[in-house]
Amino acid sequence: MAVPQENPLVHIEKLVHGGRGLGRLGSGKVVLVAGALPGERVRIAVQQEARGHAEAVVQEIVAAAAERVRPACPHYPDCGGCDLQHVAYAAQLRLKTGIVRESLQRAGVTPPAETGVLASPLPYGYRFRLRLHLNRQGLGFYRRQSNTLVPVNRCLLASEGINAALAKIAADPDFIRLLAQVVTEVELDECPQTGRVFLVLATKKALMPALRERLARSAARARFVDCLCTAQGQFLFPFSTADALPTLCQPFRLEPASRDALSGEAGRQHSPCLPLAGLAYALHWQAGSFFQANTRHNANLVALALTAAAQPKRALDLFCGAGNFSIPLALNGAEVLGVESSPAGIHWARRNAVANGLDARKASFIMADAGRALDRLVREGRRFDLVLLDPPRQGLGRAAAHVPKLLPKRIVSISCDPATHARDLQIMCTAGCRLEQLTVMDMFPQTHHIESLALLSL
Numbered sequence: 001m002a003v004p005q006e007n008p009l010v011h012i013e014k015l016v017h018g019g020r021g022l023g024r025l026g027s028g029k030v031v032l033v034a035g036a037l038p039g040e041r042v043r044i045a046v047q048q049e050a051r052g053h054a055e056a057v058v059q060e061i062v063a064a065a066a067e068r069v070r071p072a073c074p075h076y077p078d079c080g081g082c083d084l085q086h087v088a089y090a091a092q093l094r095l096k097t098g099i100v101r102e103s104l105q106r107a108g109v110t111p112p113a114e115t116g117v118l119a120s121p122l123p124y125g126y127r128f129r130l131r132l133h134l135n136r137q138g139l140g141f142y143r144r145q146s147n148t149l150v151p152v153n154r155c156l157l158a159s160e161g162i163n164a165a166l167a168k169i170a171a172d173p174d175f176i177r178l179l180a181q182v183v184t185e186v187e188l189d190e191c192p193q194t195g196r197v198f199l200v201l202a203t204k205k206a207l208m209p210a211l212r213e214r215l216a217r218s219a220a221r222a223r224f225v226d227c228l229c230t231a232q233g234q235f236l237f238p239f240s241t242a243d244a245l246p247t248l249c250q251p252f253r254l255e256p257a258s259r260d261a262l263s264g265e266a267g268r269q270h271s272p273c274l275p276l277a278g279l280a281y282a283l284h285w286q287a288g289s290f291f292q293a294n295t296r297h298n299a300n301l302v303a304l305a306l307t308a309a310a311q312p313k314r315a316l317d318l319f320c321g322a323g324n325f326s327i328p329l330a331l332n333g334a335e336v337l338g339v340e341s342s343p344a345g346i347h348w349a350r351r352n353a354v355a356n357g358l359d360a361r362k363a364s365f366i367m368a369d370a371g372r373a374l375d376r377l378v379r380e381g382r383r384f385d386l387v388l389l390d391p392p393r394q395g396l397g398r399a400a401a402h403v404p405k406l407l408p409k410r411i412v413s414i415s416c417d418p419a420t421h422a423r424d425l426q427i428m429c430t431a432g433c434r435l436e437q438l439t440v441m442d443m444f445p446q447t448h449h450i451e452s453l454a455l456l457s458l
């Protein structure tokens with residue numbers, strides 16, 4: 001019987017979802033290697049063996065790929081927040097495109113001949129929303145596949161405003177110890193319009209007055225944030241009414257996505273955009289509630305979605321959040337119905353409609369589970385020219401089969417998970433839709449996360 005080698009030498013065949021390189025052990029078993037790139041020969045340390053595959057890390061790079069670069073962050077790869085910093089940015093885009101196409105093929109969907117790619121305007125410093133873990137030693141991210149905190153006082157993915165706040169918190173051990181009594185996770189949100197930074201504490205229950213007092217004093221001393229609040233929207237600071245709810249704002253000046261972005265060659269980068277006549281507006285949302293973290297690239301995502309939507313008369317926006325797509329669709333002439341399950345999302349979608357001069361005929365919103373709402377709309381015999389869906393990671397699932405029953409001419413499907421996106425697209429294609437165009441939107445450079453937008457027709 002062959003004795004397993006201690007640090008086997010492995011050839012990496014390709015990159016797979018999760019940002020790991022796929023190779024094979026001497027036995028033929030698949031091994032997923034963190035930090036390895038296609039074409040490389042690496043000596044590995046196997047960390048876990050499951051029935052179907054093993055997990056490993058790179059011990060030594062014997063033959064490096066041309067795309068390998070020196071990571072910019074001193075915490076990499078110790079910190080589990082990033083997993084592709086060792087890959088040149090152009091190669092990250094190419095590898096992500098390959099993963100999206102392969103996910104489709106595995107699900108039984110033939111990808112279009114070409115895949116568009118829109119690079120993030122900022123490969124670093126793009127995050128206006130950052131969630132960090134916390135203990136008495138500091139704030140940071142978990143080491144890969146562990147619950148061990150790697151403290152950081154600067155994150156290269158975050159905006160300068162967030163990093164300034166993070167550095168101030170990291171320099172105040174008393175405040176960190178106090179925060180650690182209350183939460184195990186914090187969120188820093190920077191308002192793209194004003195640059196104000198909010199520290200969001202998602203406490204499970206109301207805090208004792210004495211603790212609130214101490215937090216207020218520490219926050220005032222640090223003077224790095226305007227406000228702290230709980231995820232439930234209940235305020236810690238200022239201790240006032242819901243009118244003082246901290247809001248963030250993204251002003252938009254939309255540009256249409258270039259045609260290339262919708263039909264470009266796989267792996268090619270496309271320069272996004274030319275001015276779209278007059279579509280300028282602003283969206284507000286609440287600190288701690290969902291909004292796209294890469295706010296600069298979000299404007300390109302919205303422009304791409306609007307271009308793919310092609311001026312519908314009636315549009316259904318499933319998982320609409322604060323109206324990121326509903327509001328510009330309505331401003332562009334559609335009657336829009338938005339569906340969203342979060343009360344904060346629905347609240348801000350409605351307020352954003354009013355603030356942008358849209359009455360309930362132009363933009364209306366229902367708070368509901370998207371799958372159930374879809375089912376009801378089908379039973380009511382409703383029709384839409386466009387269905388846009390942008391679910392969280394788990395996707396829409398079986399309810400996707402209902403989408404074609406609304407008889408849309410176009411479906412714009414956006415997702416941050418290639419596997420569940422492929423599954424949803426497969427369900428819609430089986431129900432009669434055709435996949436026309438596919439674009440990888442790189443919302444999360446330096447990480448394995450992949451956003452993609454698909455245009456389908458019926």
Ligand SMILES: C[S@@+](CC[C@H](N)C(=O)[O-])C[C@H]1O[C@@H](n2cnc3c(N)ncnc32)[C@H](O)[C@@H]1O
Binds near residue numbers: 339342345371
């Ligand atoms: C990826 S976000 C997209 C939000 C919005 N389209 C945007 O671009 O800002 C997904 C949204 O789906 C909402 N959501 C999660 N599960 C849902 C469900 N079962 N039904 C409806 N909305 C849901 C979340 O609250 C979140 O706002």
